C-alpha cells in the first residue's frame with residue numbers, strides 16, 4: 001500500500017517537472033527551427049503583412065467590414081495579418097459574444113488560409129473588470145490560423161508576446177514582431193480627472209515589467225542569431241505619449257478642439273518642424289503616463305511601432321529613431337472617416353531588412369466593382385447589422401466549415417438587400 005502511494009507521488013512529481021520544463025524546451029526549440037504554426041518569408045524573399053485596426057464591432061457586425069476584409073485578402077494576398085486592438089465593442093465584451101464577434105472577423109482569414117496575430121485594445125476587456133481580459137484573449141487561441149500567445153502571463157496586460165518570421169526553409173528567424181498589450185484604463189485617474197478636470201478617459205500603459213521582458217527576449221533572439229540583432233517592429237493598440245513632442249499647444253483659454261496632455265491643452269496639428277506624411281485628423285489619445293517605452297524599443301533596434309485607436313489618423317512620423325505608423329480604423333460600428341478607413345500594408349524583403357515599404361488600402365481601393373460598391377454602401381448602414389444576425393442564425397446547424405457558410409449566407413442576404 002505504502003509503495004503504491006510512493007509510486008503515485010513520484011509519478012506526480014515527475015509529471016509536474018515535465019509540465020514545467022517541457023514548454024521551456026519547446027520554447028527554446030521554436031527559435032532554431034520553425035514550429036508547425038509559424039509565418040515565413042516567401043522563396044522570393046518577400047513578406048506582406050496587413051495591419052487591421054479597430055474592427056470594434058459586436059457579435060453581429062456590419063457586413064461592409066467583413067466584405068472588405070474578404071476582398072482585401074483576395075486582392076493583396078498577404079502572408080500575415082495583425083489585428084491592432086479594439087476588435088470588440090460594448091455588447092461583445094462578454095466571452096461568448098466576443099467569440100461570435102471574432103468568428104465573423106476571422107472567417108475571411110480562414111477562407112483564404114491566412115495566419116493572424118493580434119493585440120487587445122482598451123475596448124477589449126469588460127469595463128471595470130480587467131480581470132476578464134485574459135478570458136477574452138483566450139478566445140483568440142481557438143482558431144487554427146491563430147499565432148496569438150501568452151508566454152509571459154504574469155506580466156501586466158494579456159498576451160504580450162513575440163512572433164518570429166522565419167526564412168522560407170524555416171531554418172532561421174529573419175524578422176520579429178513584438179505584440180504588446182497596453183491594457184485598457186487607469187480607472188482611478190479617469191474618475192479623478194472627470195471630477196477635477198482633464199481627459200475624460202485616462203488610459204493604461206505599457207508597464208516596466210513588459211519592457212523588461214521585451215529586452216530579455218530580444219537578447220535571447222540575438223543570442224540564437226549568433227549575436228546579430230533580429231530586426232523587428234512592434235504592434236500595440238495606443239500610440240506612445242511621445243507623439244505630443246510633435247504637436248502644437250492650444251491657447252490656454254481654448255474651449256474646444258483640444259485635448260489635455262500632461263496638464264496642457266493641445267491641438268490636432270503637427271509643429272512646423274515635424275516631419276510626417278498622412279493624416280492627423282484628431283488629437284491622439286495615448287496613455288498619459290510617460291514610460292520610456294519608445295527609447296527602450298529604439299535601443300533594441302525596433303524599426304517601427306504600429307498603432308490604431310485614433311480612428312481618423314493614418315500619419316507616419318519618426319520619434320527617437322523609431323517610425324510611428326498609425327493606421328485608421330476599419331469598422332463601421334464606431335466613429336471613423338472613409339478618407340482613412342481601411343488597413344495598412346507593410347512589405348518586407350530579405351534583400352534589405354533594415355527597411356520596409358508601407359501604404360494604406362481604403363475601401364474605395366478594393367470595392368470597385370459596381371456590385372461590390374452597392375453591397376459596401378448598404379452594408380455600412382445600421383439596418384445592415386440584421387443581415388449578419390440572420391446569416392448567423394440560418395447557419396446554426398452547419399457542422400463543418402460553419403464560418404464559410406456564414407460568409408456565403410451573408411453575401412446572399414447582402415446582395416439581395418443592396419439590389420445586386
Ligand SMILES: [Fe+2]
Pocket residue numbers: 086121122123237309310
Ligand atoms: Fe481604442
